[in-house]
Amino acid sequence: MLEAMDKRINAEMTERVARRLLSHGIGVKGYFILGFPGETRADLDATVRHIRNLWEIADRTAGDIRASAFEFRPYPGTPVWTTLTEAGHDPDDLLAYGDVDLTQDGADESMRQRDEFNFSVGIQFGAVPLEDVRATLAMLTREQHQRNQAPEEALA
Numbered sequence: 001m002l003e004a005m006d007k008r009i010n011a012e013m014t015e016r017v018a019r020r021l022l023s024h025g026i027g028v029k030g031y032f033i034l035g036f037p038g039e040t041r042a043d044l045d046a047t048v049r050h051i052r053n054l055w056e057i058a059d060r061t062a063g064d065i066r067a068s069a070f071e072f073r074p075y076p077g078t079p080v081w082t083t084l085t086e087a088g089h090d091p092d093d094l095l096a097y098g099d100v101d102l103t104q105d106g107a108d109e110s111m112r113q114r115d116e117f118n119f120s121v122g123i124q125f126g127a128v129p130l131e132d133v134r135a136t137l138a139m140l141t142r143e144q145h146q147r148n149q150a151p152e153e154a155l156a
Contacts (some may be wrong), residue, residue, distance in 0.1 A: 001047070004038055014030070022057060022065065027064050028063065029065070029068065031068050033072050044128050047069075055147065072125055098122060
């Protein structure tokens with residue numbers, strides 16, 4: 001998926017850089033997009049594994065990592081927008097943003113301060129059903145929220 005997004009990096013590179021930064025107590029924030037065009041179940045599972053690998057690295061170092069995952073949404077002017085419109089997607093449909101409620105998957109308290117980021121055009125772009133993408137988003141958001149709470153609870 002990183003190649004499809006033209007990121008010019010791979011998971012091993014990000015883990016290596018994160019390990020170096022975290023070992024010096026420098027916090028890292030990673031942004032992850034789920035539901036990108038062409039994404040398969042194996043790709044989605046690999047992203048979840050990668051996020052958890054980064055969390056494990058942070059657990060063994062002095063720094064902390066925050067993983068923010070979002071549902072893919074196309075933006076005008078990007079290469080993927082052009083690809084999608086050339087493939088027949090109506091630009092009006094690609095801009096029909098609506099709110100997404102992830103709380104039905106148990107991500108209630110963890111959604112605080114994230115509501116403005118939970119919007120979608122409601123189109124399944126990859127092979128993974130949209131409800132599975134959203135359930136994965138909720139799961140990762142819950143796990144990140146629990147990780148955020150752990151340092152506060154240790155201070156109490």
